[in-house]
Amino acid sequence: MLYTRASEAANVIAGRAPGPIGAGVVLGSGLGGLADRLSDPVAMPYAELPHFPMTTVAGHPGRLLIGGIGGLRVAMFQGRFHHYEGHDLECVTFPIRVLHRLGVPRVILTAATGGIRDDLGPGSIVCLSDHLNLMGVSPLRGRNDDRLGPRFLDLSEVYSSRLRSLAREEAARLGFVLPEGVYACMPGPNYETPAEIRMLRALGADVVGMSTVPEAIVARHSGLEVLGLVIVTNWAAGISPAPLSHAEVIEASLAVGGRLADLIDAVLRRLSTEPDAGRSPVPVPVP
Ligand SMILES: O=P(O)(O)O[C@@H]1C[C@H](O)[C@@H](CO)O1
Numbered sequence: 514m515l516y517t518r519a520s521e522a523a524n525v526i527a528g529r530a531p532g533p534i535g536a537g538v539v540l541g542s543g544l545g546g547l548a549d550r551l552s553d554p555v556a557m558p559y560a561e562l563p564h565f566p567m568t569t570v571a572g573h574p575g576r577l578l579i580g581g582i583g584g585l586r587v588a589m590f591q592g593r594f595h596h597y598e599g600h601d602l603e604c605v606t607f608p609i610r611v612l613h614r615l616g617v618p619r620v621i622l623t624a625a626t627g628g629i630r631d632d633l634g635p636g637s638i639v640c641l642s643d644h645l646n647l648m649g650v651s652p653l654r655g656r657n658d659d660r661l662g663p664r665f666l667d668l669s670e671v672y673s674s675r676l677r678s679l680a681r682e683e684a685a686r687l688g689f690v691l692p693e694g695v696y697a698c699m700p701g702p703n704y705e706t707p708a709e710i711r712m713l714r715a716l717g718a719d720v721v722g723m724s725t726v727p728e729a730i731v732a733r734h735s736g737l738e739v740l741g742l743v744i745v746t747n748w749a750a751g752i753s754p755a756p757l758s759h760a761e762v763i764e765a766s767l768a769v770g771g772r773l774a775d776l777i778d779a780v781l782r783r784l785s786t787e788p789d790a791g792r793s794p795v796p797v798p799v800p
């Protein structure tokens with residue numbers, strides 16, 4: 514059962530890195546370098562954690578690091594699972610269920626994306642205001658376990674307006690404007706066609722990717738606050754003058770990753786000053 518598996522993984526993690534954790538961060542393609550900001554990190558390869566699958570995509574090393582950033586203990590997933598790798602969405606979102614069982618109150622989701630809106634070219638950092646789930650399935654499909662969250666979940670505000678304005682303020686302090694945008698989640702692994710990008714633009718999408726949305730839905734199901742910060746690594750298909758490639762995505766992520774790391778670092782330091790910063794000495798023992 515998912516609840517039991519997530520609890521077992523949480524128990525092992527809490528045993529190896531005891532103490533409350535104030536935030537989780539999921540690092541997207543080529544963004545793993547953010548983990549270098551952690552002080553005194555404890556590294557746990559996914560292979561050493563119960564029920565974790567293996568990552569298979571370049572730029573997703575596959576380990577969990579727990580360490581400090583400005584007074585806050587943070588759990589960083591250096592590598593995520595994607596639906597297109599063949600994992601079902603329960604598996605893709607397992608790290609979020611584990612954060613919930615660890616009692617972590619919020620998660621920052623990061624990703625590489627293609628830019629659709631005219632002002633969101635390569636190198637842009639975008640704060641997600643909403644999403645379009647075009648994967649064709651919800652990660653909440655199947656029997657609901659009420660211990661994990663409600664059957665029918667309200668998604669009126671997936672991406673916390675409180676965290677969004679905090680991120681905007683911290684970006685301004687760092688000297689740049691943080692635009693907001695709507696993320697369209699496509700199934701992948703192929704990139705989109707130019708006709709699909711025209712469709713996504715007409716639907717109101719600003720950036721496009723192949724992840725993040727299942728994690729965001731499960732995080733809300735679990736009662737976590739969500740902040741989505743993505744980088745634009747390329748113009749989307751049909752807008753880009755050249756064919757798209759994952760090598761280009763990784764290269765662009767590495768180029769902008771430092772600025773995104775500065776922003777996330779600043780947001781986490783700011784959160785560390787909040788009264789509930791290091792919530793919850795769980796995990797709850799497996800029943
Ligand atoms: O894990 P993210 O969403 O950052 O990875 C993006 C989407 C695909 O996995 C890959 C395409 O280049 O990068």
Ligand code: HPA
Nearest residue numbers: 625626627721722723749
């Ligand atoms: O153009 C893209 N499309 C989908 N996913 C992506 N991830 C990075 N760039 C893209």
